[in-house]
Amino acid sequence: MRPAAPLLPVLALALALAGCGQPSGPPDSSASPTSSDDPRFLPLASYDMSDEDVRTVGRARWTLARECMVRLGFGGLKNLDVDPVPAWPRRPEGTGVVQLALYASDDLRYGVQDPGQAARYGYRAARAEHERRYPEKDWTLSEYLALTGQFVSEDPKSVHGHRIPRRGCLGEADRAIHGTNPQDRSDPVLSLETKSLQQGRQVPAWKAADRAWSACMREAGYRYPSPRDAEIGEDRQRQELQDRLNGSSHDPEEPSALEKRTATADARCKQRTGYVRIVHAIDVRIQNQLIARNRETLEAQRRWNDDATRTAGEILNDRS
Template sequence: MRTAAPLLPVLALTLVLAGCGQGSGPPASDASPTSPNDPRFQPLDAYDMSDDDVVTVGRARWTLAKECMVRLGFEDLENLDIDPVPAWPRRPAGTGMLELTAYASDDLRYGVQDPEQAARYGYQAARIEHEHRYPDRSWTLSEYLALTGQFVGEDPKSVHGHPIPRRGCLGEADRAIHGTNPQDRTDPVLDLGTKSIQQGMAAPAWKQADQKWSACMREAGYRYATPRDAELGEDRRSQELEQRLNGSSRDPDEPSALEKRTATADARCKRRTGYVRTVHAIDVHVQKELIAEHRAKLEAQRRWNDDAARRAEEILEDRS
């Protein structure tokens, strides 16, 4: 199950992958699925990095990045707390770029499923889950550039008289652990996981599940063709924008009452129609077909992950 913070955010959009929650975040089970009927069971997970290895790699990555930052002249970061590891650095506001962040969670692969969770978090459980797992920290522009190497316009390419490594200190750490920057290569687990959903949604049984769910939502007063339409909620976003323009004091990062009601109806209709059970079975079937077709590529990815985890363990042992 993928629980890592983002490997590298692009200039306009950051994709954050969050796995099982912890602490006071949204309720999610840390236990691995024990049955193929569990909607968390994904055949492709067998080729992905394990939860424990993700933690090990993350700690090694930030250990190396911290050493790099001290080398570049940020001596005050020598005692940076990396347990748990920080969230991916965000560029300071007002410095020439707007970052939009999209969050995804394995536990929400088929959208909201728990009415109680939906009533509390709306469609934002993945974001809240990630924020509880990876503490956010404010960085200066110099620190951000040194960590990420993500330059915009006339951003300086050096700090304290030292050139910033390619992709920053975090990128340098990635190369030490993985041999290359992960974002420079295709991850077949992610790639095939996306293809599985796309192919599954085209199946007649999946479309029928969407139709049953949509009919249930109409009875509750909502008109959406698919759960994805409800999550995007273009109509809801228009209402919320109008409310903000009219002086609403609601925190825009928190789910609105309308979003919570919609998400709750969504989750209830999934339960009433057996939606998740149906689409999960289709998804598993498609994943198994894709695995058979791309097994060599997936086995190579598993070896690549194992090698990275081993190097990360060695890095941490050398510094213990």
């Protein structure tokens, strides 16, 4: 599991990496996989931070950022609550930048799996989990710039007579914890997890699972070659856009009835065809192969994570 990734000025990327189980609500990160047959089990995850380590690092990060903000003249943030840690700051609306958010979850790695969850959240359970774990806070533009250092156009580089640190107060906190900004170095766990999916989708058994799932979806009235195509739903997006142009009052930030129906059929077809069991077994096998070929790099990443967690713990202990 990894902490929320920084937002870019135009593209806001927020990773909600949470446990899935089979509840009708968003994924529940309290449970841990107990065997390699559990679809939440990923061999590469052993080289990543645990949920508790992510929480420790996040609290330390925001503790340092809070101190930095007070130093920059934002005295009103002296008592900012950092447990749970706030969501990554969003630039205020109306300041000339369009922000998009992409939410992903390791435990929705193979797409929606629970029909009850799909009926409630459509394809947006990862977003629901992120919002549950990381409370949103409204920031002024000066607060946002001081926290993130994400400048565009004529944004001021100073506040209250103080120069904003590189990558803002959150970036300064990252350097104190990690020794560098995480976004400035490659993450081998994330890279290899992505590679495993790319390789897995080329395996004949995975392709056969896609075909079986697709045939099930056709019986339900949907024509998608793979779960990825259903989740993207280009045809659904066109229909929803047309509905809005025709005066629909549906909030585009919420899943439409069509999205919920599609996601529910998707999850049911995964259950009926044994899709997740098949692709997860392939994914685990490929991840183990990738680990064997990249063990030294992965061990270095684990040490880097452990060092950051230890430093974060010391920071919190010093302020307790």
